[in-house]
Amino acid sequence: MRALDDDQVRALRTRGQGIGGGVTFGTAAETVERVVGIQAQDARPAAIGIGVRTRDITAADVRLALEEDRTLVRSWFLRGTLHIVTTADLRWLLALLGPRFLRLSARRHRELGLDEALCDRAEAVITDTLAARGPSTREELTDRLAAIGVPKRGQEAFHLIRRTALRGLICHGPSRNGAATAVLLADWLPDAPEGPTGESAVTELARRYLRAYGPAAPEDFAGWSGLPVTAARRAWRSLDTSGELRHVRVREQDCALLADRADELDLAPLPAPDxxxxxxxxxxxxxxxxxxxxxxxxxxxxxxxxxxxxxxxxxxxxxxxxxxxxxxxxxxxxxxxxxxxxxxxxxxxxxxxxxxxxxxxxx
Incomplete structure (x- = not known):
């Protein structure tokens, strides 16, 4: 097993993510597809995260991809946090990750007094409002939820909106005067494709992670995705069995990268810093x-x-x-x-x- 020094690991990781070795990607969608989503609690840093990896692009181009071309979409995915992902990855990532983070959120919902009956009523209010009124801000949805007893102040409305998104019913739509809006997912992205399911989905996500983030360990993948370490290790075994992994040592730890990236191990560094x-x-x-x-x-x-x-x-x-x-x-x-x-x-x-x-x- 080959041991890599720190510079080699950084070179592989930054090239894989389009932030080193002179590597950039051609479009916003290509960038987001490669890194399997851009963390996006705040829209502006998320856009910069796309821009720093993409050739000849502006913030206006990112907004165009989100709101006009709709090749990108913002909602809750990895680790149960807001991300921008490609529309092509939307449904299978939601199917894989949504149920897990809904389960993990159940305790917090109970602490906030959000029982299943209230959650279901709130979901109906949110979807009915969007069906009738179109894109609506969090403030507007909070006002509507107040009619069924959800407090306007506090985290209750946020958790109910997030829950509806994790269930695959809504997502972020066009911004309005700088404020994010929610839309019905089926209306906004009616042609979003399906994708892998079950263990195949976990393996595909691990494959995509290693393409961009490798060399890495299963525990890195678990922390990044929010999936259990046991699931990460199964995915590693599946990729290893199919001959897709190249094993390496990183600071005395067993790690892996995709075998088809092994030719990058001996690339010479650029003459100037990236x-x-x-x-x-x-x-x-x-x-x-x-x-x-x-x-x-x-x-x-x-x-x-x-x-x-x-x-x-x-x-x-x-x-x-x-x-x-x-x-x-x-x-x-x-x-x-x-x-x-x-x-x-x-x-x-x-x-x-x-x-x-x-x-x-x-x-």
Whole structure:
């Protein structure tokens, strides 16, 4: 079994995700398909996460893909959190993940006083409202739910809307004055295809994960997807039996990547650093159990200060070298101290900043 050094692992992972080695993808849908969804609690960082991986794209193009072309859709998927996924992946991911996160949410629903009868009534209110009125904001749906006794303040309305989405009945639709709206999924995406089911779906998701995130371990996949570790290990065995895995050692841990990516193991590094401005909660920063290979230990708190927060990172050849925040359409960058002695870093940062400005520009 071949042992990989840290630089080799970062090169494979960043190339797989389109954030290193000079790799980018051609369209928003191609990017999202490759990384199997972009975490999207906040729409703007999610769009930047797509933009940093995609050639010659703007925020307007991402919105077009979501609202006009409808090749992308935003709803609750991996880990039970909001993601943008491709419409082609929508139904099978919902069928695989929705029931699990509904089960895991049952206790919280009970704590909020949301019994099954009230949940069912709320689901009817939400779907009837969308059928009659079309796209509706969370505030508008909360007002309608108040008529059946759901408090306007608190988390109850949010959990009822999320529950309806996890059941495959609604999803996010067009934004209105900067606010997200919900729509009936069957109306918004009537032609969304089906896909693999059962164990085949778990194996397919693991295959897709390894294509983008490998080398990785089953425990990484379980944490990223929200599926049980036992299911992850079964998927690994299935892929191994079919000859699809190449086993490697990463910091004394058994990991794997897809065998058809093995030819990337010995690619020479680029002559200049590849700098990307990752948004907060980027896939690269949440896709593994440990951030030891992506964030220097001395600066871990700068990226992960605690409380579940993950800050935007200046990524240089797969390693976080600083943080940034948007300011007047540009990046306000703070490099870790001392600044890394990386030849060409200043030019790489300037190019990444220009790319961000181009992505965010308003027509």
């Amino acid at each position: 700098v990307r401005l990752l948004p907060g909660y980027d896939n690269y920063l949440v896709g593994y159990r440990s951030s030891a290979l992506s964030v220097p230990a001395a600066h871990e708190k700068r990226i992960r200060p605690g409380g579940g927060q993950i800050h935007a990172a200046v990524l240089v050849d797969g390693l976080a070298r600083g943080t940034w925040s948007p300011r007047h359409g540009r990046a306000d960058i703070t490099l870790f101290d001392p600044p890394p002695a990386v030849p060409g870093l200043a030019d790489g940062i300037a190019t990444a900043d220009d790319d961000l400005a181009r992505f965010l520009r308003t027509p």
